Amino acid sequence: MEIRIILFAALFTLCSFSFGQVNRYDSEQVNSYIEPGIVRTIDTLQVKKRIEEGIKKYGKENINQVLVEMLYDDLKKMADKQAPNPMDVLYDKMIQDLSDEAQGKQNNAVEKYSKAFADSLMQKLYYEYNLCKRESKYKAFALNLISAAFCKSCITKDPNHIITAYNNVLLFRNYDIYNQIAIREYHKRNPFLHEYYIKYYNSLDSLNYSSNQDAYTRCCWELDVENFGRYPFIDKNPVPMxxxxxxxxxxxxxxxxxxxxxxxxxxxxxxxxxxxxxxxxxxxxxxxxxxxxxxxxxxxxxxxxxxxxxxxxxxxxxxxxxxxxxxxxxxxxxxxxxxxxxxxxxxxxxxxxxxxxxxxxxxxxxxxxVGRNDSDPIKDAALFGNIKYNMTPNELAQESSRYVIMRSSERRNLSSLPNSLTEIKQISSILKLSKDLKVKTKYYLAKDASEALFKSFDGNSPELIHLATHGYYLDANDRFKHTYFKDNEYNSSMMLFNGLLLSGATLAWNNNIPTPGVEDGILTSEEIARMDLSETKLVVMSACCTALGDFNEIEGVFGLQRAFKQAGVQYQISTLWPVRDDVACSFMASYYRNYVKTKSIHKAYNLALVETQSVYSNPYYWAAFILLGN
Structure with a gap:
């Protein structure tokens, strides 16, 4: 084991992302939070009772009103809570302890807080902060502890200190995804909770078309949504170390x-x-x-x-x-x-x-x-392409009503992708003609390639999903200039600003509000991340910029890759920049021909890169395609 340092300071200084310092701590309270223990949990029976009482009062058809009443009831309880958030108090104490260790006043602060987060503090951090606040708090805790552990390991060169530093990276990078997977598994065992979790999220989606909601209300919605969805108790750290x-x-x-x-x-x-x-x-x-x-x-x-x-x-x-x-x-x-x-x-x-x-x-x-590594050949596939983006409101409503949800684009009419039809037909032919694989293939074209159909895969998804369409990512400078997002400045989710466009998307893309309850054709990363696609081995996104998204120093890129991983997909092919329609068609045909020959997702990808490079020599054409997954 060796540490190679290009540039390093002998004594480390904490980055200290302060967020409202609380200057006085209750040491007993802080210590009680550092000690392992069961966190407070949502009472599923109590939630059910509240919903049933609301339905009795307002009627089942007014479920949104029931949920709003619950929202403001919880909001009032929050407003009445005057005590400082215990995690805010703990953060101040952690910064003081880590600073003391850097100055030689104590010697085990890094290990103490690293162990505490792995044992139980992460669950408590999730409980105490809603989604809107958690991002900054999570980042502050993570950057300070990760950096302090790294610097200490470089100074001492102790293998145990280096392992602690790396384990902190693993914990903070992966915990949210593992937590969401745990929620999904919990919902499988509790259909009632999942039903209202989905309805709550659908109510939340409807706010995307309203300009009358301020940031405070948005945060409250997110808080209650998470109360429905929070996994009630994780008895040990689920992240591999x-x-x-x-x-x-x-x-x-x-x-x-x-x-x-x-x-x-x-x-x-x-x-x-x-x-x-x-x-x-x-x-x-x-x-x-x-x-x-x-x-x-x-x-x-x-x-x-x-x-x-x-x-x-x-x-x-x-x-x-x-x-x-x-x-x-x-x-x-x-x-x-x-x-x-x-x-x-x-x-x-x-x-x-x-x-x-x-x-x-x-x-x-x-x-x-660690964990799942399914190398068996793909058995069934769903192919989306030649999508009809321009549809009337009535056509969109009719298409959306056909499915029951069981569980680089620009500001104008979306252009069709003529080569996507050729692409889908080629792939379908390659898979169907394979004597060894015998892949059951369905393709969805024109208006059939809808968001409603895609969401019907929730909990029962094919092993391969191929999407030949437009992808989008809007950075911080452009997102609120776009018509679809201009009224959504209160939406704090980074996963809203990237996604895929399916049939009928032009209406919403140009800010025409669809009929309530109708899928608008804009499939965001945020929506995908809520789904259960754990039966899917491979998602292929034959679209522009599908590997892009906002990123932070801890958890990486927030976009389609994260969304599909959180939904349970094992492998993904995506793109780092805009891709030409004909090049994408050529690469994908090469990929599937090689997959049929090799029966290996990785070998097929490498061969397709080489073959595409031989035709289109500029890296801009072929290097955009990346494969994620073990």
């Missing part, structure tokens, strides 16, 4: 997990490098120029992308420093923040691409190595 992951790394393989850390108030990109025999992770800190970072994030400029992937900048910055610690020819790479916008297979060194030297598997996190 270093010891679990190390057992799952094959011989001649290396896991590289990137993360952001703060040293003396400045942000650095680092990587934890792990092999099957590692006593503790090796640590590498990278020296990334501002110009390179800007080039990575600028995914709209074809000239910039070609320059980036035809030069050795990415190799020298991110691969060369790792070479002393890489074992074997298989790399598992889990990127973080802006590094998520790099196609590692396409990185160039001299005349070679990285994929010619290593077999690369891109992961959401090293935790993906």
């Amino acid at each position: 270093f010891s679990d992951i190390k057992k799952c790394i094959p011989n001649s393989s290396t896991l590289i997990e990137f993360c952001d850390i703060y040293i003396s108030g400045k942000k650095y990109m680092c990587a934890y490098v792990i092999k099957d025999k590692s006593v503790a992770p090796d640590i590498v800190v990278f020296n990334v120029s501002d110009s390179l970072k800007a080039s990575i994030i600028n995914t709209q400029d074809s000239k910039n992308i070609n320059n980036l992937y035809e030069s050795d900048q990415l190799y020298k910055t991110f691969i060369e420093p790792l070479l002393p610690y890489i074992q074997g020819e298989k790399l598992y790479i889990a990127p973080s923040s802006y590094i998520s916008f790099v196609n590692f297979s396409a990185i160039k060194n001299g005349s070679e691409r990285l994929s010619s030297k290593y077999r690369i598997a891109r992961l959401f996190s090293g935790a993906d190595l």
Whole structure:
């Protein structure tokens, strides 16, 4: 185990993202929160009783009114609560303790808080904060603890301290997704709770078309939605830790997990490098120029992308420093923040691409190595393409009513994608003609490719979902200029601003309000993340910018990749920038031909990259496609 530091300060300074300091602590209260224990939980029977009383008062047809009454009842209880939030108090105490340790006044603060979060504090953080507030609180706790643990491990070089630092990264990066998976499993066992959870979210969606809701009301809705959906008790940390992951790394393989850390108030990109025999992770800190970072994030400029992937900048910055610690020819790479916008297979060194030297598997996190790894061939598929975006309100309502939910686009009429029909027919033919696989294939074209149909997959999804359509991602500068989002400034969810467009989407895209209860054709990441698609092995998004989204230093990119992972999908093919219609059609035909031959999702992807590159030499055309999953 070794620590390779490009630039490092001997004493660390906490990044201290303060959010309303509480200057006096009740030490007994703080200690009681650090100690493991069962958190307060939602009483399902009490929720059921309140709903039944409301239905009796307002009638079953007025379920939204029932939920609003419950909302304001809970809001009043919140307003009456005068005591400071115990997690705010704990945050102040943690910052003081970590600062004291940095100054040599105590020596176990990092370990104490790391253990406390793994044991029970994470559950308590989820309980005490609603969704609107949690993001900033979660980030503040995480950045301070992760950075403090990292710096301490670099100073002491103690393997146990390094493992603690890496475990903190794993915990904060993955906990929310594992928590949502736990909620989904809980709902499977409690159909009543799930029914009203879905209705509550549908009520929340209707607020997207109202300009009369302020941010405060939005936060309250989110609080109550989470009360319906919160998993009542997780008795242990569900996130795999270093010891679990190390057992799952094959011989001649290396896991590289990137993360952001703060040293003396400045942000650095680092990587934890792990092999099957590692006593503790090796640590590498990278020296990334501002110009390179800007080039990575600028995914709209074809000239910039070609320059980036035809030069050795990415190799020298991110691969060369790792070479002393890489074992074997298989790399598992889990990127973080802006590094998520790099196609590692396409990185160039001299005349070679990285994929010619290593077999690369891109992961959401090293935790993906633990658990499900279903390599059996795909048995059934749903293909969406040649979508009819322009529909009348009546057509949209008729299409939406056909399904019962059981459980780069611009501001104008959405253009059709002529090659998507060819794409779907080619894929359908390839899969149907395969004698070995025998994939049961259904395709949905024109108005049949609807949001309502997609949502009908909830809890009963095909093993392959292919979507040939428009994808969208709107950054912070553009999102509220767009007609569909201009009245949604109170919506705090980063998962709203990226998604896929299905039949009839033009109406809502141009801010024409559809009939209440009718799916508008704009399938957001937020909606996908609520679904149960755990029976789906592979989602292929043949669309623009489907790997993009807002990102933070802890949890990575908030977008379609996160949404489908949270919904339970094992593998995803997505795009890092806009893709040309004919190129996408060519790549996808190549991918499925190779999948039928190899019966391997990874091998088919690598072969399709090579074949597409031989026809379209510029990286802008072929390097946009990335595969996520172990």
